[in-house]
Amino acid sequence: MCGIAGFINKDGSAASVQKLKGMTDAIAHRGPDAEGQLCEDNVALGHRRLSIVDLSDAGRQPMESRDGRYAITFNGEIYNYQELKAELISLGAAFTNDTDTEVVIEAYRYWGAACLSRFNGMWAFALLDRKKRELFLSRDRFAVKPLYILNRNDIFMFASEAKAVIAVQPEENIPDLVQIHRFVGSTAPENIDGHSWYANIRIFPAASYGIYSLDTNSFEVNAYWRPDVPEFQKKWIDGRDPIKTFRELFDDAVKIRLRADVEVGTCLSGGLDSSAIVGCCSKRHGIAMRTFSSRYGDKSCDEGEFIDIVNRFSGSKAVPVYPDDRPISFIEAFQKINANHDGPASGASLYSQYSVFREVGRHVKVVLDGQGADELFCGYAGFLNPALRKAAKTSSRVSMIRTLMEILRENDFIDASQLSADLGIQVFGLDNYLDLMEEVRKEASAQADQVMGRAPFTPAFSALINDKPDRSCPHKSGDEITQMCLDQTLVYSIPQLCHNEDSNAMDFSVEVRMPFLDYRIVEFALALDSSYKIKGAWQKWIIRKALKDYLPVKVRRRRNKMEYPAPFFRWLRESDEKEAFKEIILSFAKRNIVPAETIEAYYNAHMRGEANMEQALFRYLSLELWLRTCNFDKIPDCAEVLS
Amino acid sequence: MPIQQMLIGSETMKVLVCASARAEVVMKCLRELHQTAEITVIAPASVAAGLTEVPKNARLVRLKGPSFGDGPGNELDILKDICFDAVVIVSGGFGFTGFQNVVKVIAGLRFRQMIFYNQIGRRETVRICVGAGRTWERLTVSTLIGLFKVTRPVELLIERTYIQCAELLGL
Numbered sequence: 001m002c003g004i005a006g007f008i009n010k011d012g013s014a015a016s017v018q019k020l021k022g023m024t025d026a027i028a029h030r031g032p033d034a035e036g037q038l039c040e041d042n043v044a045l046g047h048r049r050l051s052i053v054d055l056s057d058a059g060r061q062p063m064e065s066r067d068g069r070y071a072i073t074f075n076g077e078i079y080n081y082q083e084l085k086a087e088l089i090s091l092g093a094a095f096t097n098d099t100d101t102e103v104v105i106e107a108y109r110y111w112g113a114a115c116l117s118r119f120n121g122m123w124a125f126a127l128l129d130r131k132k133r134e135l136f137l138s139r140d141r142f143a144v145k146p147l148y149i150l151n152r153n154d155i156f157m158f159a160s161e162a163k164a165v166i167a168v169q170p171e172e173n174i175p176d177l178v179q180i181h182r183f184v185g186s187t188a189p190e191n192i193d194g195h196s197w198y199a200n201i202r203i204f205p206a207a208s209y210g211i212y213s214l215d216t217n218s219f220e221v222n223a224y225w226r227p228d229v230p231e232f233q234k235k236w237i238d239g240r241d242p243i244k245t246f247r248e249l250f251d252d253a254v255k256i257r258l259r260a261d262v263e264v265g266t267c268l269s270g271g272l273d274s275s276a277i278v279g280c281c282s283k284r285h286g287i288a289m290r291t292f293s294s295r296y297g298d299k300s301c302d303e304g305e306f307i308d309i310v311n312r313f314s315g316s317k318a319v320p321v322y323p324d325d326r327p328i329s330f331i332e333a334f335q336k337i338n339a340n341h342d343g344p345a346s347g348a349s350l351y352s353q354y355s356v357f358r359e360v361g362r363h364v365k366v367v368l369d370g371q372g373a374d375e376l377f378c379g380y381a382g383f384l385n386p387a388l389r390k391a392a393k394t395s396s397r398v399s400m401i402r403t404l405m406e407i408l409r410e411n412d413f414i415d416a417s418q419l420s421a422d423l424g425i426q427v428f429g430l431d432n433y434l435d436l437m438e439e440v441r442k443e444a445s446a447q448a449d450q451v452m453g454r455a456p457f458t459p460a461f462s463a464l465i466n467d468k469p470d471r472s473c474p475h476k477s478g479d480e481i482t483q484m485c486l487d488q489t490l491v492y493s494i495p496q497l498c499h500n501e502d503s504n505a506m507d508f509s510v511e512v513r514m515p516f517l518d519y520r521i522v523e524f525a526l527a528l529d530s531s532y533k534i535k536g537a538w539q540k541w542i543i544r545k546a547l548k549d550y551l552p553v554k555v556r557r558r559r560n561k562m563e564y565p566a567p568f569f570r571w572l573r574e575s576d577e578k579e580a581f582k583e584i585i586l587s588f589a590k591r592n593i594v595p596a597e598t599i600e601a602y603y604n605a606h607m608r609g610e611a612n613m614e615q616a617l618f619r620y621l622s623l624e625l626w627l628r629t630c631n632f633d634k635i636p637d638c639a640e641v642l643s
Numbered sequence: 644m645p646i647q648q649m650l651i652g653s654e655t656m657k658v659l660v661c662a663s664a665r666a667e668v669v670m671k672c673l674r675e676l677h678q679t680a681e682i683t684v685i686a687p688a689s690v691a692a693g694l695t696e697v698p699k700n701a702r703l704v705r706l707k708g709p710s711f712g713d714g715p716g717n718e719l720d721i722l723k724d725i726c727f728d729a730v731v732i733v734s735g736g737f738g739f740t741g742f743q744n745v746v747k748v749i750a751g752l753r754f755r756q757m758i759f760y761n762q763i764g765r766r767e768t769v770r771i772c773v774g775a776g777r778t779w780e781r782l783t784v785s786t787l788i789g790l791f792k793v794t795r796p797v798e799l800l801i802e803r804t805y806i807q808c809a810e811l812l813g814l
Contacts, residue, residue, distance in 0.1 A: 309810070313813075389767070401787050401791065402787075402791055405791045405792075406795065420734075420759070421732060422732075422757070422759035422767040425757060425769050426769045428784055428788070429772065429777070429780040429781060430777075431780075432780075432781060432784045432785055432788065435785075436788070480765070552809075552810070553806050553810065554809075554810060557802065
């Protein structure tokens with residue numbers, strides 16, 4: 001985990017060290033251990049280092065190759081660097097240090113862009129090839145490490161965070177209206193189509209590399225990895241026992257992510273995924289880790305029961321974090337989170353995560369985290385309908401009725417209204433389905449009638465937007481569940497979660513490693529038949545089965561799910577900052593983006609306890625805090641809105 | 644298979660489309676229905692506003708409320724006494740809010756098929772029992788539901804006991 005930044009002056013003028021330092025200073029939090037700048041003619045490469053592997057000065061960056069041909073600024077980890085290094089040595093490569101960064105340089109020397117397919121890790125880097133006069137940029141397969149690009153007529157810039165660009169090009173502090181539209185209306189996931197929160201700053205695509213020619217100033221981007229499910233099927237599934245295969249892949253994914261010259265801890269939520277990681281480290285690799293968990297007095301947001309069981313089971317050293325303790329106010333924390341994210345935070349859960357990383361940063365530099373399992377192994381409630389629909393084709397009606405009854409009544413994370421009508425009618429019959437829905441709907445939470453169907457945007461703002469986001473994953477599968485897994489992993493969920501995680505962790509100079517996003521596990525999971533992912537009412541079934549030795553029984557048989565919960569709904573109503581929240585939320589109405597009467601209706605309904613509008617209200621709050629830091633002078637035709 | 648081939652009914656088929664989804668998904672459905680004789684489309688006003696192409700043989704009923712039957716007055720009464728051959732649901736999200744209100748007002752419930760479009764336009768067809776078969780289905784399924792309501796708490800008790808024993812053994 002480090003920070004990279006750089007630029008190329010397209011007119012050939014000399015790159016300014018001062019400007020480069022301005023960029024790297026803006027991302028100093030990503031790498032407090034060292035900094036480096038390389039300016040050569042019109043090219044600048046900058047780096048901020050967080051020392052994890054080879055703590056000596058040999059690991060300083062930008063790093064040059066022995067022969068001086070290459071220079072690299074690298075952020076990330078190549079977990080299989082030792083194996084690659086051995087292979088490169090057999091090909092004649094020579095190394096001067098023990099870093100994975102040098103392995104990247106030599107791998108590129110020998111294999112070119114094809115080296116990327118050999119990397120198992122997370123990365124964003126820029127590599128200068130002086131002989132070819134090219135700058136080679138790349139990002140890992142699943143957007144774990146960030147990379148932003150600004151490509152103007154006069155300058156090409158890249159950086160780990162947009163703020164590094166804005167620090168030296170303040171005129172680029174222009175909010176992207178399309179992002180605002182998507183954020184407020186939840187019309188599309190954030191950060192798709194390459195959109196960042198700034199109008200001209202783009203997000204470099206995952207699983208891609210770009211080649212910038214210093215001679216022609218052209219910049220071409222290509223993909224090096226695509227989800228080829230039939231190919232993954234041959235590679236990981238055919239002729240194999242899926243349970244055994246998954247266990248082996250998981251064990252190795254965890255093992256190589258433990259490679260570090262510093263202590264490694266784990267974020268532990270008490271859910272299946274992080275518990276499996278802790279259990280694997282303990283039972284398989286003999287390491288009793290330090291675990292970091294968010295705890296709340298509010299039982300609706302606390303998973304302490306499961307956290308304690310896992311810590312006892314694995315002999316871990318528990319470090320509980322109490323976000324309610326609030327060393328700084330919520331508002332200050334949300335402002336910091338927004339600043340970290342280079343855009344408004346999308347949910348209050350990020351406050352819990354932020355609090356955890358604040359504590360992590362006091363103890364360790366590296367943590368493991370369970371992100372990815374829900375998207376790959378059907379952990380979210382949204383997977384249930386298509387999976388059950390598929391099961392209904394082969395299962396008896398009696399067993400389907402039983403399964404649906406279980407899910408409707410005992411999974412407290414699934415709202416009954418989430419059951420697809422077609423599935424419910426097919427299984428229960430029309431009349432029983434309607435009766436059941438009537439009965440169950442009374443128990444489910446409901447939004448007040450007066451807040452439903454309100455206009456999400458003002459006509460003035462709607463007139464500024466012509467957005468047709470491409471919501472679909474570009475990679476298609478004939479199987480609905482596989483398609484959902486692809487959508488969640490590559491478009492809807494993982495990129496945003498990785499962004500959140502990186503942004504929150506880096507504020508405290510913490511590196512996060514995600515075993516479930518090991519590309520081998522991802523390929524395996526995408527090819528895996530859904531019957532291994534959802535069996536009856538059990539989601540993520542293969543994790544429960546294959547990793548059962550790593551999980552206490554109570555966690556293994558857990559069905560409810562919380563996602564870094566935070567009781568924002570209660571803070572809005574009861575905390576000592578509720579007046580401040582109100583002021584910010586209602587002042588958002590003056591931006592003329594969302595009709596004032598909509599905001600007021602949502603706010604009043606929430607405060608009266610008629611509805612839980614925390615999601616919408618948090619977004620208004622977060623967006624308003626962020627917009628206060630932006631510059632609107634350059635946005636055409638927005639006199640009526642925003643400012 | 645085009646929808647009109649899937650429908651069972653008379654030459655002049657009556658199809659009810661209950662639409663509460665993105666306009667492009669609704670219009671996809673209507674395009675696939677366009678040869679059917681009589682189409683009635685009911686949609687909340689916010690959805691209806693986005694329907695720029697409605698077949699000539701279709702009539703569009705704009706509901707005032709955000710959902711079906713939640714608006715003022717009895718705006719679904721125009722559906723009374725119509726025996727639809729098929730009901731098409733175009734749903735924009737989880738569940739289908741207010742559908743039960745629609746079913747209540749449809750006379751006869753003669754339709755034998757329900758066709759569902761989800762929010763990305765994926766289509767599923769469900770056959771509906773009619774006559775004695777429907778009564779039998781209602782009876783057997785409700786009996787099973789009642790049975791599982793009794794047995795499930797017992798299963799859960801056994802599971803909780805198993806987990807507690809396992810915890811005591813440190814598993």
